[in-house]
Amino acid sequence: MAIAGVAILAKKEEIQNVYQRLEQIPEITTYGIHQEQYIVAVVETSPQQDLEKFLKKIQDNDPGILGIFPAYANFEDEVLGESLDELV
Amino acid sequence: MGVTRREFIKTTAAAAAAASIGTTLLPGGVKPLFAENDMEWHKSVCRFCGVGCGVLIGVKNGKVAAIRGDKFNTINKGHLCVKGFYLHKIIYAKTRLTHPMIKKNGKFEKVSWDEALNFVAKKFNEIRKAHGPDALAFYGSGQAETEETYMANKLFKGCIGTNNMEGNPRLCMASAVGGYLTSFGLDEPAGTYEDIEQAEMFMLIGTNTAEAHPIVFERIVRHKMKNPNVKILIIDPRKTPTDQVADLHLFPKPGWDLAILHAMARIIIKEGYADEQFIKDNVVFKDNKKNLTYEQYKQFLEKFTPEYASKVSGVPVEDIVKAARMFGQAKTAMSMWTMGINQRTRGVWANNLITNLHLLTGKIGKPGCDSFSLTGQPNACGGVREGGGLCHLLPAHRVVKNPKHREEVAKVWGVPVSNIQPKPGKHTVAMFEALNKGEIKGIYIMCTNPAQSLPNASKYWKGLKEQFVVVAESFFPTATTKFADVVLPAAFWAEKEGVYGCTERRSQYMPKVLEPMGEARWDAFILRDLGIRMGFKKEFEKYKTAEDIWNEYISLTKGRDLDLSGATYRRLKKERGLRWPVPSEDHPGTYKRYVKGDPIFDELSEEKKKGRWIYFYGKPEGKAVVWARPDKGPEEPTDEEFPFALSTGRVLEHWHTLTMTGTVPELNRAVPKAYVEINPEDAKALGIANKDQVIVETRRGQLKIEARVINRPKKGTLFIPWHWEEWMANILTIDAFDPGSKEPEYKVCAARIRKA
Amino acid sequence: MNGKLGKGLLVILFGVLLIFAWHLQANDGKAQGEKHPDVDFSISCTECHQEVTPEIVAQWKSTKHGMMNFGCYMCHGDGQVEFKAKPDTDNCLNCHTGEPVDASKGGNLQCFSCHKNHNLKFHQ
Numbered sequence: 001m002a003i004a005g006v007a008i009l010a011k012k013e014e015i016q017n018v019y020q021r022l023e024q025i026p027e028i029t030t031y032g033i034h035q036e037q038y039i040v041a042v043v044e045t046s047p048q049q050d051l052e053k054f055l056k057k058i059q060d061n062d063p064g065i066l067g068i069f070p071a072y073a074n075f076e077d078e079v080l081g082e083s084l085d086e087l088v
Numbered sequence: 089m090g091v092t093r094r095e096f097i098k099t100t101a102a103a104a105a106a107a108s109i110g111t112t113l114l115p116g117g118v119k120p121l122f123a124e125n126d127m128e129w130h131k132s133v134c135r136f137c138g139v140g141c142g143v144l145i146g147v148k149n150g151k152v153a154a155i156r157g158d159k160f161n162t163i164n165k166g167h168l169c170v171k172g173f174y175l176h177k178i179i180y181a182k183t184r185l186t187h188p189m190i191k192k193n194g195k196f197e198k199v200s201w202d203e204a205l206n207f208v209a210k211k212f213n214e215i216r217k218a219h220g221p222d223a224l225a226f227y228g229s230g231q232a233e234t235e236e237t238y239m240a241n242k243l244f245k246g247c248i249g250t251n252n253m254e255g256n257p258r259l260c261m262a263s264a265v266g267g268y269l270t271s272f273g274l275d276e277p278a279g280t281y282e283d284i285e286q287a288e289m290f291m292l293i294g295t296n297t298a299e300a301h302p303i304v305f306e307r308i309v310r311h312k313m314k315n316p317n318v319k320i321l322i323i324d325p326r327k328t329p330t331d332q333v334a335d336l337h338l339f340p341k342p343g344w345d346l347a348i349l350h351a352m353a354r355i356i357i358k359e360g361y362a363d364e365q366f367i368k369d370n371v372v373f374k375d376n377k378k379n380l381t382y383e384q385y386k387q388f389l390e391k392f393t394p395e396y397a398s399k400v401s402g403v404p405v406e407d408i409v410k411a412a413r414m415f416g417q418a419k420t421a422m423s424m425w426t427m428g429i430n431q432r433t434r435g436v437w438a439n440n441l442i443t444n445l446h447l448l449t450g451k452i453g454k455p456g457c458d459s460f461s462l463t464g465q466p467n468a469c470g471g472v473r474e475g476g477g478l479c480h481l482l483p484a485h486r487v488v489k490n491p492k493h494r495e496e497v498a499k500v501w502g503v504p505v506s507n508i509q510p511k512p513g514k515h516t517v518a519m520f521e522a523l524n525k526g527e528i529k530g531i532y533i534m535c536t537n538p539a540q541s542l543p544n545a546s547k548y549w550k551g552l553k554e555q556f557v558v559v560a561e562s563f564f565p566t567a568t569t570k571f572a573d574v575v576l577p578a579a580f581w582a583e584k585e586g587v588y589g590c591t592e593r594r595s596q597y598m599p600k601v602l603e604p605m606g607e608a609r610w611d612a613f614i615l616r617d618l619g620i621r622m623g624f625k626k627e628f629e630k631y632k633t634a635e636d637i638w639n640e641y642i643s644l645t646k647g648r649d650l651d652l653s654g655a656t657y658r659r660l661k662k663e664r665g666l667r668w669p670v671p672s673e674d675h676p677g678t679y680k681r682y683v684k685g686d687p688i689f690d691e692l693s694e695e696k697k698k699g700r701w702i703y704f705y706g707k708p709e710g711k712a713v714v715w716a717r718p719d720k721g722p723e724e725p726t727d728e729e730f731p732f733a734l735s736t737g738r739v740l741e742h743w744h745t746l747t748m749t750g751t752v753p754e755l756n757r758a759v760p761k762a763y764v765e766i767n768p769e770d771a772k773a774l775g776i777a778n779k780d781q782v783i784v785e786t787r788r789g790q791l792k793i794e795a796r797v798i799n800r801p802k803k804g805t806l807f808i809p810w811h812w813e814e815w816m817a818n819i820l821t822i823d824a825f826d827p828g829s830k831e832p833e834y835k836v837c838a839a840r841i842r843k844a
Numbered sequence: 845m846n847g848k849l850g851k852g853l854l855v856i857l858f859g860v861l862l863i864f865a866w867h868l869q870a871n872d873g874k875a876q877g878e879k880h881p882d883v884d885f886s887i888s889c890t891e892c893h894q895e896v897t898p899e900i901v902a903q904w905k906s907t908k909h910g911m912m913n914f915g916c917y918m919c920h921g922d923g924q925v926e927f928k929a930k931p932d933t934d935n936c937l938n939c940h941t942g943e944p945v946d947a948s949k950g951g952n953l954q955c956f957s958c959h960k961n962h963n964l965k966f967h968q
């Protein structure tokens with residue numbers, strides 16, 4: 001699976017609605033609205049899902065979203081086959 | 089409290105995402121995409137065309153890594169055309185020349201600078217001693233910096249003592265100079281680019297502005313998009329990308345447009361569009377021999393009915409009438425032209441006739457009004473026209489013929505005035521002719537490629553082959569270096585500092601941000617060191633920096649019409665150029681000449697001005713000249729044997745002989761090869777299909793080339809872009825030249841075409 | 845614990861590498877192996893695309909970029925030396941330095957996120 005940090009750019013007037021809609025999506029954890037037009041979020045996809053396609057789908061399904069910009073991604077469990085739910 | 093790896097990674101991911109938009113959730117983060125990562129930006133000027141766009145050179149780790157439009161430069165406001173866009177890549181071209189070389193037994197061998205310069209100095213001195221100074225010549229460029237041309241001028245005219253000192257602006261701007269001098273008494277336009285946004289009408293004649301002066305075109309497009317009432321008239325035998333904004337296009341037979349301009353003048357007067365008061369106050373009339381009265385001029389125009397002009401030019405009568413009315417009705421009008429007017433055996437006359445329209449309607453000297461010649465090269469105005477880099481000129485719009493001028497210049501140069509000959513030297517075509525004949529035995533060629541760019545080029549290879557040829561260039565090989573005996577590696581743009589003066593009288597400073605590649609040196613210092621080795625130590629050793637040369641040059645402009653004495657390096661380094669006259673360091677420069685705000689106009693006595701708002705101070709009584717020039721066609725009209733009129737020109741993506749743009753993969757992709765444009769009707773009649781190989785032939789040579797069947801050239805005309813050595817269009821062009829400006833008629837000759 | 849941390853670091857390093865690759869793919873389009881099909885490179889981009897993707901050429905032509913002849917190569921590369929199917933926005937900023945949206949504040953914002961298709965219509 002992949003974990004990605006993304007900045008989501010939304011239309012200013014729509015941003016509250018977009019935020020609520022994003023919160024309904026199980027793969028997404030939101031981290032607040034910033035500068036009136038960005039939503040910081042983390043996306044966790046299952047190994048069967050292609051992260052890029054997933055993001056594109058979200059964007060295409062939500063007219064309030066102008067762009068999704070990944071800043072960070074981590075695929076380590078896909079690579080090493082380890083469980084991430086251990087304490088560090 | 090325990091944290092799982094998942095949570096750890098999630099927080100890291102969120103922090104990174106936040107940081108990417110410039111917010112912090114947690115300490116740390118990633119760099120935003122648009123970060124400048126330690127790029128240092130330097131203000132400079134585009135190396136290519138006469139528009140003179142401001143650029144920023146991005147330097148990182150001692151290398152030029154990027155280029156940007158300079159948004160604070162009022163010429164281009166940050167925008168660039170495709171050539172300027174790739175400028176930085178050219179610095180690192182594989183074809184950069186990095187060592188001096190001397191041809192020994194037919195092969196170039198690397199030598200030291202000492203050996204190369206000593207060799208050239210010795211050869212030049214031998215020639216001078218045996219055959220006199222006029223057996224030597226210099227051929228420079230409108231792309232050289234003002235400082236470089238200045239040094240060459242001093243070495244050849246002031247020290248060696250020959251006026252055989254020319255440059256490629258002879259091939260591109262000389263007719264415009266002749267036009268301005270005869271119409272206004274002084275060279276270079278009255279207005280500036282600022283007039284574009286205030287003009288109601290544009291007459292673009294003999295210019296493919298979209299491709300040859302793209303950022304000027306962009307400004308026109310912007311202006312028209314905002315103001316749809318703005319009218320654009322094009323007069324050109326070829327449909328070009330400039331037509332995208334045309335309201336009316338007149339397609340004259342190449343070389344037959346003078347009658348149209350006269351016919352327009354006639355309609356303008358007859359239909360009451362002339363500004364009679366302006367004419368009374370500010371204009372005199374002349375023909376080739378004598379002064380005329382206004383009435384006599386009108387009489388002269390009687391011949392030029394729209395029907396006559398239509399018959400001569402092939403343009404429909406109603407279009408000529410429409411064009412004249414468009415010009416007459418507009419409150420403000422700007423005309424622009426370039427090679428289609430200048431590169432003609434009657435280039436000066438064509439220039440005059442354009443200016444006539446402005447003088448008759450009083451559309452000059454006001455915002456949004458000007459007869460505005462577009463310059464081809466970035467420093468043709470600054471270095472060569474103003475700097476005096478032609479065989480009849482001396483620095484700061486002076487002429488060799490004038491004893492006072494010679495004296496003033498000799499004094500500053502520190503040479504005996506007798507060194508400067510009063511007789512003009514050989515103009516470009518005559519110079520290469522003399523090389524062929526062996527009258528000139530040694531030539532120094534700087535920053536240009538005449539073996540490809542001269543008209544009827546192959547004719548002049550003989551002289552280049554036989555005589556002693558020194559080429560100072562940044563690139564190797566070129567068509568000209570093949571003939572060289574010595575090649576000297578010249579520092580390229582960004583590797584040297586200096587000043588470029590663009591179309592609108594604006595001088596702009598370019599910094600040195602890099603050391604020259606390999607052993608390359610700055611052209612001005614190559615000339616200085618050559619001068620010293622030729623025995624002119626006292627005259628040359630004083631120049632230590634570019635600023636030394638510039639300061640001496642601007643001291644010569646003091647009190648002249650192009651007064652640049654306020655344009656010091658100190659100021660130019662800070663400002664986005666200054667438009668002369670700038671008589672002092674606190675002067676802001678001049679938007680319009682001949683009117684209030686022009687320091688020379690402002691200083692004229694009231695007695696002289698007699699209450700006039702405009703005063704053409706280059707002419708007696710401040711009156712500009714409306715010229716009654718005969719209409720004359722091209723030197724080589726079409727006939728049965730050669731039924732097509734051939735024209736050459738540029739494409740947007742390339743520059744001159746490809747030594748620069750040919751090294752950029754993207755630009756090569758855009759236009760990879762030459763072609764001949766032929767009208768579909770003509771093609772059909774000759775059985776030529778698109779992409780067929782064809783032979784284009786003139787009385788001077790023939791060329792095998794790909795046909796492009798396209799509705800661009802008027803029926804009966806052909807067009808070839810001239811950039812490629814492999815498909816050298818100048819093998820075909822004619823070397824007949826304007827008797828006044830000595831500028832050759834590249835734009836029209838007779839040709840035929842057949843399937844290969 | 846130590847060994848685990850070491851392994852963890854390794855994992856992160858590996859992750860970073862992957863991110864890098866993915867990042868390029870997702871953002872810059874400079875993915876390795878992106879290659880323009882081998883075609884007749886002796887003709888210009890537009891000459892060929894006029895025939896193979898006429899809608900795209902028409903869209904481009906309708907814009908000011910088309911008017912100014914900012915060719916395909918300016919965003920997509922020349923096709924031989926460099927090719928970017930999905931162009932990045934670095935080149936945009938060489939000219940659009942004074943635009944109303946100050947892109948330098950945009951973080952990962954890309955010009956093409958808002959200016960879409962070949963007519964680059966805003967917020968399409």
Ligand code: SF4
Pocket residue numbers: 134135136137138139140141164167168169170171172173301302303304
């Ligand atoms: S318009 Fe001329 S000066 Fe401006 S970027 Fe293009 S080539 Fe350079």
